[in-house]
Amino acid sequence: MSQNRLRINAQAIGVSATVNVMLINPPWQTKDGNIWHGVKGTSPPLGLLYVAAYAESHGHKVRVIDVDAEQLSLDDIADAARKDQPDWVGITAVTKQVVAGKLAADRIKEVSPNSKIVIGGIHATAMPEELLREESIDYVIRGEGEVPFTALLDGEPIESIGGLSYLGKNPLQPFHHNDMAEPIEDLDALPTPAYHLLPFDAYKPALGAYRRLPAMNMTMTRGCPGKCTFCNSAETALRTRSPEHLVNEIQRLQATYGIREVSFYDDTFTIYKQNVMQLCDLIIERGIDLTWSCFARTDCVSPGLLKKMKDAGCHQILFGLESADPGILETIRKPIDIDLTRQAVRMVQDAKIDVRAAFMFGNPGETIDTMQRTIDFAVSLDPDICIFNITTPYPGTQMFDWAHKNGYLKTLDWAEYDLANAVMELPSVTRDEINFMYRAAYRAFYFRPRYLLKRLLRLRSWDDIKVHYYAFKSIFVTRTTSRRNVGKLGKNAAATRNEAPSVAAAAC
Ligand code: B12
């Protein structure tokens, strides 16, 4: 797909017959005992909104249903589909949502049998055949959805649609996978995500992740050159919007919704340092009243950049630090030097920007000692917020293929793939040991008198009090595996269920 083609499509309003489209974000609620059960937030499903906006730009009538944000049930989705009888239904799903996505597809097909159902997003990209085996799902779109989904709505021949997977007539070779569409090069040519199709007031980022409201999530870039084995973004084509285009969009969102905060959801927001500098200059020059947060890597920041970011309203950076063990960092292909990380965290703290650090337990080669080293490192860094996740090998990642090939996956129940539950049984450490250290990490980090005092002194709002209340309640109240038991745990011992805190996020 050439850039010209994209531009022409984006302007081609009304060239094809208008169809009725329903786009669905299925639920992904956390379970009781997970820290975010209390403090989680909701933000508009950006991928789905990009797809919606592009379809609208071709004149199609689009409705978006966000099950969690609107607090709906499967029955509500069925009711909506019965009433609307959409020509096309698009469902998005990360791995954890896919079970709910399939249930939604089944219900919609029951009440609106003529609707064609398409599923897209990260999980569909990795596992198209799994989804095409579902009777209710007609098509899968792999990769970026804007162009291929709209091509379906426009009635283009299915063989010509990039990234489309579908069933053919030959029972011996039922699956057809068209070549992937070219990554969209000119991101400025995409229409603004269709925020207007959702109830704006229903959204609020997770407690602790924002400074002011109302807030909106946006991205400047797509893709990541990183090679991390656990990540679905690894080695995806890196592209960026121009800072000017992004700032214009922020100003439009301020005029329409009065937003005062932006969560930048780029994989590595600071990857193009010059662009971030320019973006900050524009925010400052135009006097835009904005606070914001972003994700970055410790090898992608510098003191000058951080100072500029702070001046332009940045209040929090999330670093995916993963482990303090150099061997593990090498194995997961994120070999950032620990001393460099220490310096980078210090630089951010010196710039008076909050640090949110994310670590993973249960990587290949993990032992109790490496996890303890990670805990000690986290405590010594003293970030403002610390997130510990359990390594989860998501389909489509190198780690999934490795774990699958070696027989380390203990379940393919995708609902268990939530970063708070060990789904791999590794030779070097048991699942119970991982679960134990995971909980131990939260206690070790959050129950330090120095940390508690620092947080108490910084409580600014009712939301601040709530986030701490839920976090501490979650850590205190959850049942724990005793340290004594850990010594006795056999490799095949059943892992303790997800009872400890986890944090939804941590792209890096
Ligand atoms: C920001 C973010 C979050 C945010 C916000 C989510 C939101 N409301 O937008 C929060 C913090 C809430 C979050 C939570 C979780 N996240 Co998250 N998150 C991200 C992140 C960094 C960016 C998402 C984004 O906005 N992308 C930009 C948009 C434009 O891209 P996109 O969503 O992929 O959509 C495009 C295509 O996929 C496709 N597409 C998507 N949907 C559809 C639907 C149809 C019909 C079609 C045709 C096409 C299509 O077209 C879109 C436009 O091109 C990604 C990493 C990444 N780069 O994507 C991880 C990522 C999606 N998250 C991940 C995970 C694991 C989670 C959690 C499960 C964590 C947890 N502890 O529970 C939860 C699940 C919640 C959920 N439903 O998303 C994993 C998913 C891995 C997997 N295979 O499941 C990712 C890939 C990071 C990683 N580790 O690799 N996340």
Ligand code: SF4
């Ligand atoms: S973990 Fe971060 S740096 Fe690594 S591939 Fe994913 S997004 Fe890129």
